[in-house]
Amino acid sequence: MNVALLRAVNVGGNNLIPMADLRAAFAALGFADARTLLNSGNVVFGGGRGGAALERRLESETEKRFKVRVDFMIRTAKEWNEVVARNPFPDASRKSPGRLIVYLLKDRARAGAERSLRAAIKGPELVRVAEREAYVVYPDGSGKSKLTPAVLERELGARGTGRNWNTVLKLAALLA
DSSP states (O other), X not given: OEEEEESSOSBTTBSOOOXXXXXXXXXXXXXXXXXXXXXXXXXXXXXXOOHHHHHHHHHHHHHHHHSOXXXXXXXXXXHHHHHXXXXXXXXXXXXXXXXXXXXXXXXXXXXXXXXXXHHHOOSSOEEEEOSSEXXXXXXXXXXTOSOOHHXXXXXXXXXXXXXXXXXXXXXXXXXX
């Protein structure tokens, strides 16, 4: 099983992809048991080996079928379980799971990314960087934070998409 996370779909009326149509597209491509979570581009599916080649294939097919260019971040079930296990903020994930965001990256974060990201923080946010993930706690919420996705991507040196801890755990449950 795999998790596919689409970047910036169905946000603010842009990059609209109906989840039923997305599930149908996965089935047409031969992926088993495609299930979506929420309306923000989270797909759990069987088949495929993960990796950059699968991401490129799904990006290409999505552009052809839906006329939308979006990035896919794919993680295998094993990789997803590692994302959960590596959580460096267990207290935040228990007390305020909606304020712990995991940014899943297409590529590895560049060397020194955590240090430069910490230097870029202008508020109370906390951050830890793993290989292809960044965990960010937004104590005051992410809505008004200066630590935006654009800042994260610039400092991490990779494109990505964020999911709050509640969603991370719901996706883990779908994989189980």
